[in-house]
Amino acid sequence: DGGITQSPKYLFRKEGQNVTLSCEQNLNHDAMYWYRQDPGQGLRLIYYSQIVNDFQKGDIAEGYSVSREKKESFPLTVTSAQKNPTAFYLCASSITPAGKTEAFFGQGTRLTVV
Amino acid sequence: RKEVEQDPGPFNVPEGATVAFNCTYSNSASQSFFWYRQDCRKEPKLLMSVYSSGNEDGRFTAQLNRASQYISLLIRDSKLSDSATYLCVGEGLAFGKGNQVVVIP
Numbered sequence: 001d002g003g004i005t006q007s008p009k010y011l012f013r014k015e016g017q018n019v020t021l022s023c024e025q026n027l028n029h030d031a032m033y034w035y036r037q038d039p040g041q042g043l044r045l046i047y048y049s050q051i052v053n054d055f056q057k058g059d060i061a062e063g064y065s066v067s068r069e070k071k072e073s074f075p076l077t078v079t080s081a082q083k084n085p086t087a088f089y090l091c092a093s094s095i096t097p098a099g100k101t102e103a104f105f106g107q108g109t110r111l112t113v114v
Numbered sequence: 115r116k117e118v119e120q121d122p123g124p125f126n127v128p129e130g131a132t133v134a135f136n137c138t139y140s141n142s143a144s145q146s147f148f149w150y151r152q153d154c155r156k157e158p159k160l161l162m163s164v165y166s167s168g169n170e171d172g173r174f175t176a177q178l179n180r181a182s183q184y185i186s187l188l189i190r191d192s193k194l195s196d197s198a199t200y201l202c203v204g205e206g207l208a209f210g211k212g213n214q215v216v217v218i219p
Contacts, residue, residue, distance in 0.1 A: 033207055035209075040122075041211060042120075042201065042209045042210055042211035042212055043158070043201070043209040044209075045207065045208065048207070088155075090157055090158070092207070094207075100145070100146045100205060101146070102148050102160045102163065103148075103160075103203075103207060104160075105157035105158050105159070106157060107156070107157050108156075108157050
């Protein structure tokens with residue numbers, strides 16, 4: 001089955017620790033995205049990548065880092081510099097960049113920092 | 115940036131009634147718009163694309179008004195299962211906060 005997979009579904013970390021969220025897709029999509037969603041809020045764009053080895057900051061990139069070494073993979077690292085990391089993180093991909101075609105989402109990772 | 119804005123609601127709708135809501139956008143050059151449905155604690159899923167000529171899928175109708183820069187979603191004959199948050203998104207994948215719909219028996 002083609003799709004986009006995020007792991008783990010739930011993640012707990014201690015304050016001050018870096019943590020990496022996985023996102024893999026086998027849809028052969030060029031573009032991939034990371035969003036953050038807080039309770040009762042919409043999706044806010046953290047980073048996006050339109051092609052391998054290239055990525056751009058979104059609206060709330062501070063305290064996060066990404067890499068795009070392979071077309072299929074777009075991991076997100078939440079660093080200790082992120083002041084309020086507890087949130088629902090969603091990864092998405094689309095055939096073409098910049099939202100000209102629909103995006104497909106992974107099931108999300110709920111990160112709780114204690 | 116606030117490229118897309120929605121009134122979060124909630125929109126409390128009696129079962130069987132019609133509900134409609136709008137989403138305004140700021141980038142007049144945007145060509146692509148989509149409506150997504152998001153259930154509680156789940157990922158968004160594509161509901162429908164929004165074409166210039168409008169788009170209808172069963173009980174759901176999406177319209178694009180370029181002059182006033184908004185897209186709309188209309189749900190007819192609301193079902194309990196329609197209770198969800200409906201997110202609009204434009205080019206650049208900027209999402210609105212969503213319209214929360216609660217269908218009441």
